[in-house]
Amino acid sequence: MKIEDYVKETPKKMKEILQGADELFSEVRQQKFSKIIVTGSGTSYHSGIQSLKLMQHFLDIEVTILYPFQIDQETFPADSSDILLIGISQGGSSYSTYKAMKIAKEAGCRIASMAGTENALIDEISDYVLTVNCGEEKVGAKTKGFYATKLNLTLFTLQLARESGKLSLNEYLEEVKAIEKYINHFPFIYEQSINWVSTNKTEFASAKDIRVIGTKDIYGDTLESALKLLETMRIPVTGYEFEEFVHGIYNAIKEDSTIIILDTGEEARVKTLVTVLSEWTKNIYIIGKNTADKPQNLKADFLNHPFYRTYEYILPIQLICALVPPLNGIDPGTPKDTSFHQKLASKKI
Ligand SMILES: O=P(O)(O)OC[C@H]1O[C@](O)(CO)[C@@H](O)[C@@H]1O
Numbered sequence: 542m543k544i545e546d547y548v549k550e551t552p553k554k555m556k557e558i559l560q561g562a563d564e565l566f567s568e569v570r571q572q573k574f575s576k577i578i579v580t581g582s583g584t585s586y587h588s589g590i591q592s593l594k595l596m597q598h599f600l601d602i603e604v605t606i607l608y609p610f611q612i613d614q615e616t617f618p619a620d621s622s623d624i625l626l627i628g629i630s631q632g633g634s635s636y637s638t639y640k641a642m643k644i645a646k647e648a649g650c651r652i653a654s655m656a657g658t659e660n661a662l663i664d665e666i667s668d669y670v671l672t673v674n675c676g677e678e679k680v681g682a683k684t685k686g687f688y689a690t691k692l693n694l695t696l697f698t699l700q701l702a703r704e705s706g707k708l709s710l711n712e713y714l715e716e717v718k719a720i721e722k723y724i725n726h727f728p729f730i731y732e733q734s735i736n737w738v739s740t741n742k743t744e745f746a747s748a749k750d751i752r753v754i755g756t757k758d759i760y761g762d763t764l765e766s767a768l769k770l771l772e773t774m775r776i777p778v779t780g781y782e783f784e785e786f787v788h789g790i791y792n793a794i795k796e797d798s799t800i801i802i803l804d805t806g807e808e809a810r811v812k813t814l815v816t817v818l819s820e821w822t823k824n825i826y827i828i829g830k831n832t833a834d835k836p837q838n839l840k841a842d843f844l845n846h847p848f849y850r851t852y853e854y855i856l857p858i859q860l861i862c863a864l865v866p867p868l869n870g871i872d873p874g875t876p877k878d879t880s881f882h883q884k885l886a887s888k889k890i
Pocket residue numbers: 581582583584585629630631632633634635638681682683684686768772
């Protein structure tokens with residue numbers, strides 16, 4: 542299967558994950574935690590970053606997202622028995638995540654794992670196995686798993702909030718309904734995104750480097766956009782939150798720079814930024830609901846819910862990753878070196 546096939550089956554898998562939530566979280570939702578730490582590398586870390594605000598909003602406790610390398614004994618200076626550490630690895634076998642989970646376990650934390658496969662390495666040290674039931678994704682650059690992991694974190698949060706009374710049953714069902722709306726709407730955004738990518742594919746294929754700019758509400762998606770574009774197009778790509786970009790990154794923009802802006806409508810200065818940047822480069826692409834109607838922009842029928850828009854803005858980017866690299870002779874689903882993780886001892890093969 543190719544990347545676009547996995548993207549396409551995303552709504553079906555999301556529906557299944559929704560249906561399985563009551564059972565999957567039945568044990569963990571009854572527990573009390575004073576703090577939650579989420580850890581994972583790359584796309585898995587981005588799922589955490591993107592879910593952070595939602596988790597804080599519904600759980601009303603401290604939530605921290607850390608890269609595995611940031612976790613050591615000093616992360617847990619006091620009694621940690623009320624801390625839940627969630628380790629995420631879509632492939633389930635990243636040693637970095639596993640090692641961080643082990644340190645947390647030895648410090649007395651309770652441990653949950655979210656792997657995209659069953660019987661994963663990271664499940665071995667978990668008290669709560671919270672498998673991301675999105676089915677296999679046998680390409681290096683994961684897309685379906687990103688939606689599914691964010692949904693798993695969301696449902697974990699909503700179930701915990703429901704159980705502790707922070708959310709009534711009705712409020713819980715309202716949230717589920719809002720997510721279902723996204724699942725049903727997914728094919729429309731998919732179609733609009735495919736059309737936009739095919740209109741601009743030649744220009745994307747000749748991009749020398751790309752800067753992705755996103756607002757704070759989709760910071761995780763902004764980082765993920767940059768990672769996935771870089772991983773598949775194999776050119777320099779970086780992603781910044783709007784304010785951080787304005788802070789100094791703009792200095793690097795020149796004639797052959799390509800800029801993609803994820804415009805959720807939360808930032809009033811996007812238009813001004815585009816006017817200023819247009820003096821230096823013509824290669825500016827805006828993805829948004831109310832963006833100017835022109836071929837370079839994707840003006841899509843986004844639903845734009847503050848928490849669940851995360852299921853739509855990333856989609857056009859993933860389709861660039863799926864469809865543009867082949868124009869340059871790159872198979873985006875196959876890593877550049879298929880035995881890389883073996884050589885680096887970074888994943889259990
Ligand atoms: O199994 P893990 O640790 O989540 O790693 C898989 C992820 O790593 C990446 O290859 C790069 O960070 C992602 O594209 C992929 O989804």
